[in-house]
Amino acid sequence: MIHYPFQTKLSISLLITLLPLAAIAEEIGEVSTRFRLASPNDKIIVEAFDDPRIPGSTCYLSRAKQGGLSGAMGLAEDTSDASIACRQTGVIELPPSIENGKDNGEEVFKKRTSILFKSLQVVRFYDPHRQVIIYLSYSDRVIDGSPKNSISVVPIRNEAQALNQ
Numbered sequence: 001m002i003h004y005p006f007q008t009k010l011s012i013s014l015l016i017t018l019l020p021l022a023a024i025a026e027e028i029g030e031v032s033t034r035f036r037l038a039s040p041n042d043k044i045i046v047e048a049f050d051d052p053r054i055p056g057s058t059c060y061l062s063r064a065k066q067g068g069l070s071g072a073m074g075l076a077e078d079t080s081d082a083s084i085a086c087r088q089t090g091v092i093e094l095p096p097s098i099e100n101g102k103d104n105g106e107e108v109f110k111k112r113t114s115i116l117f118k119s120l121q122v123v124r125f126y127d128p129h130r131q132v133i134i135y136l137s138y139s140d141r142v143i144d145g146s147p148k149n150s151i152s153v154v155p156i157r158n159e160a161q162a163l164n165q
Helices: 005-018 068-072 159-164
Strands: 026-034 042-050 057-065 082-088 106-112 118-127 132-141 149-155
Touching (some): 057 106
Antiparallel strands (some): 042 057, 057 082, 106 118
């Protein structure tokens, strides 16, 4: 067996570099919306995630989670219903590629909502005129998406700006 340590290390480095910087959500809580006797209930789950490229910006996402036997086995397709609210939770310093709009529409969060083809995504935009970060949540499929969406806006208010106002 022949080993290629340099090529392996290079491949791993490229893979890590090319992976999108998607946030990992922390589950905050849940409520049952439909009782099911012999299987998990349908739920609304509340999750929080920090923007992976903008420390100081946190989003809270509520989304539907299908219960039942198919939901327990991961085979159910969750509905496209979701809501997002984002807040400034610390000092925000924008990277240049976000500040100049180059990274507008960048994916910051993605959660699979069916076994194969559907996902819930959150993308980010920056509005330099108003100095706000805009987060858009939406659901998509390989063939067609859903028009259901939600936005949240985070005004950037750092300590120096707050003192001037």
